[in-house]
Amino acid sequence: MAIIDKKTIEHVALLARLELSEEEKELFASQLGNILTYIEKLKELDTSQVEPMAYATATKNVFREDTPRPSLKLEEALNNAPDKLQDFFKVPKVID
Amino acid sequence: MKDTNLSSLTGYQLKEKLLSGELTAREAVEGVFAHVEEVEPIVRAYLLLDREGAMRKAQELDSRPKRKEGLGLLAGIPIAIKDNMCTSGLKTTCASRVLENFIPPYDAHVVERLKEADAIIIGKTNLDEFAMGSSTENSAFKLTRNPWDPKRIPGGSSGGSAAAVSAGTALMALGSDTGGSVRQPAALCGVTGLKPTYGRVSRYGLVAFGSSLDQIGPITRDVRDAALLLQVIAGRDPRDSTSADVPVPDYLKEMEKPVKGLRLGLPREYFMEGLNEEVRRAIEEAVKVYKGLGADIQEISLPHTPYAVAVYYIIATAEASSNLARYDGVRYGYRAANTQNIIEMYSRSRVEGFGREVKRRIMLGTYALSSGYYEAYYLKASKVRNLIRQDFSSAFEAVDLILCPTSPTPAFKLGERLANPLEMYLSDVYTIPANLAGIPAISIPCGFTRENLPIGLQLMARPFEEAGLLQVARAYERETEWHLRRPEL
Numbered sequence: 057m058a059i060i061d062k063k064t065i066e067h068v069a070l071l072a073r074l075e076l077s078e079e080e081k082e083l084f085a086s087q088l089g090n091i092l093t094y095i096e097k098l099k100e101l102d103t104s105q106v107e108p109m110a111y112a113t114a115t116k117n118v119f120r121e122d123t124p125r126p127s128l129k130l131e132e133a134l135n136n137a138p139d140k141l142q143d144f145f146k147v148p149k150v151i152d
Numbered sequence: 153m154k155d156t157n158l159s160s161l162t163g164y165q166l167k168e169k170l171l172s173g174e175l176t177a178r179e180a181v182e183g184v185f186a187h188v189e190e191v192e193p194i195v196r197a198y199l200l201l202d203r204e205g206a207m208r209k210a211q212e213l214d215s216r217p218k219r220k221e222g223l224g225l226l227a228g229i230p231i232a233i234k235d236n237m238c239t240s241g242l243k244t245t246c247a248s249r250v251l252e253n254f255i256p257p258y259d260a261h262v263v264e265r266l267k268e269a270d271a272i273i274i275g276k277t278n279l280d281e282f283a284m285g286s287s288t289e290n291s292a293f294k295l296t297r298n299p300w301d302p303k304r305i306p307g308g309s310s311g312g313s314a315a316a317v318s319a320g321t322a323l324m325a326l327g328s329d330t331g332g333s334v335r336q337p338a339a340l341c342g343v344t345g346l347k348p349t350y351g352r353v354s355r356y357g358l359v360a361f362g363s364s365l366d367q368i369g370p371i372t373r374d375v376r377d378a379a380l381l382l383q384v385i386a387g388r389d390p391r392d393s394t395s396a397d398v399p400v401p402d403y404l405k406e407m408e409k410p411v412k413g414l415r416l417g418l419p420r421e422y423f424m425e426g427l428n429e430e431v432r433r434a435i436e437e438a439v440k441v442y443k444g445l446g447a448d449i450q451e452i453s454l455p456h457t458p459y460a461v462a463v464y465y466i467i468a469t470a471e472a473s474s475n476l477a478r479y480d481g482v483r484y485g486y487r488a489a490n491t492q493n494i495i496e497m498y499s500r501s502r503v504e505g506f507g508r509e510v511k512r513r514i515m516l517g518t519y520a521l522s523s524g525y526y527e528a529y530y531l532k533a534s535k536v537r538n539l540i541r542q543d544f545s546s547a548f549e550a551v552d553l554i555l556c557p558t559s560p561t562p563a564f565k566l567g568e569r570l571a572n573p574l575e576m577y578l579s580d581v582y583t584i585p586a587n588l589a590g591i592p593a594i595s596i597p598c599g600f601t602r603e604n605l606p607i608g609l610q611l612m613a614r615p616f617e618e619a620g621l622l623q624v625a626r627a628y629e630r631e632t633e634w635h636l637r638r639p640e641l
Contacts, residue, residue, distance in 0.1 A: 112590020136484035
């Protein structure tokens with residue numbers, strides 16, 4: 057049984073940048089445990105000779121000429137910003 | 153004002169009335185909005201209605217001469233767009249607090265195409281937050297109800313689009329389908345829903361959920377409208393490198409071919425435990441219709457079907473956890489107040505902005521990709537995904553199309569599956585395989601339960617054979633009248 061403990065939940069929440077409440081940690085530990093138990097059924101299959109499939113179509117690299125094109129105007133790019141200062145996005149302190 | 157009750161018209165029929173001068177675009181828009189005022193308080197399909205923009209477009213169309221060559225393919229047709237496709241200058245929220253006030257500076261590729269085709273965009277429809285769900289109950293803003301029974305869910309995640317088309321508050325709509333989100337709500341609301349081949353329609357401007365699975369598709373009142381709408385949105389777009397450079401056939405023409413002699417496969421794994429008896433009987437009746445049309449019916453096997461849901465919930469959540477990393481509160485979207493440093497700002501903005509299902513999936517996807525678990529989960533799922541695709545390619549050597557139910561049950565009651573996420577995930581068991589394999593699939597109405605709830609028939613085809621899907625779906629539609637039934641609201 058793939059049971060997920062609180063410590064694992066806290067580790068994953070940190071990776072995902074989610075400051076979960078205690079209630080959510082407990083809820084997710086139990087629910088993710090159930091889902092992962094269900095997913096265990098994949099282990100029934102021998103896939104040692106199977107190639108992984110990342111894309112639905114046979115995609116190869118798609119190239120284009122590296123030529124300058126118009127992009128969003130500064131004002132448009134900043135329109136949805138939660139906070140800004142002059143021509144910049146403003147955020148809390150990054151380096152102490 | 154003339155009688156402009158449009159709730160029984162298809163888009164194609166409405167366009168003919170406009171071209172003949174029987175109706176003006178302005179009357180069409182006024183008719184739709186009058187109907188919206190009447191039934192939207194019950195159905196609640198829309199997150200945003202753009203009456204002003206719709207009227208402006210209608211007046212512009214009415215001022216042009218009504219000559220076919222001067223007007224686009226969708227001229228004057230009132231259309232709704234799922235609120236996860238960017239509309240320049242119109243809020244695009246994904247039914248999430250995170251994007252509650254987000255106004256895109258550009259149009260999605262499909263929205264550009266609709267505008268070029270002279271469609272009239274009337275609003276943005278409700279969905280499960282970031283398209284994650286099967287009932288539209290995960291919307292941060294409102295519950296949409298099934299027009300056939302307002303105590304029930306409309307399906308999801310494109311529940312708003314399906315409910316609007318079913319209720320007659322839009323003549324056509326766009327949805328997006330990552331694991332069945334166009335087909336399942338279409339089935340549950342008694343309308344037509346088509347998921348094109350992966351790469352058939354550009355995803356540029358569609359807010360990403362599972363990038364190897366997502367595809368935009370039409371939700372309409374009949375197969376002809378689905379063909380018409382697909383015609384407009386299909387084709388290569390350099391801004392989505394996965395959009396395919398494959399010619400787009402004339403779907404309206406191809407659709408009318410007879411189905412005599414075509415081989416239809418019934419996958420035995422889709423008729424096992426868990427399938428509602430009334431749904432099973434409706435599908436069996438549909439099979440009889442096809443036999444009557446001279447189709448060759450065969451039983452087939454897609455042996456890895458029982459693993460599809462497990463594969464999907466690893467791959468879709470892994471891709472989602474990566475795609476949704478962009479919501480960090482820096483450039484757009486929700487930002488938590490009074491945070492002291494950047495990590496706290498990210499973590500609090502995300503936990504306050506996302507709803508529970510989105511957080512659950514980000515957690516699952518992050519776990520599946522994290523160090524030590526990647527091989528056991530993501531890599532394993534990617535391999536089984538290949539087995540599922542191979543099931544389909546083998547099956548398509550013996551048959552031309554696959555026929556099965558869209559959803560194991562009719563619409564369930566609001567709240568019924570909220571407590572158990574796994575049970576909710578299993579409602580997508582018949583739709584997920586087509587996304588994993590990247591093949592096209594359509595759901596069309598094929599009957600009603602004793603409680604008068606719609607039942608959907610699903611057809612699946614080889615990659616880029618949407619024309620064949622439409623042809624086989626259209627043949628059924630000509631023989632039956634399920635698609636003509638409308639809910640009483």
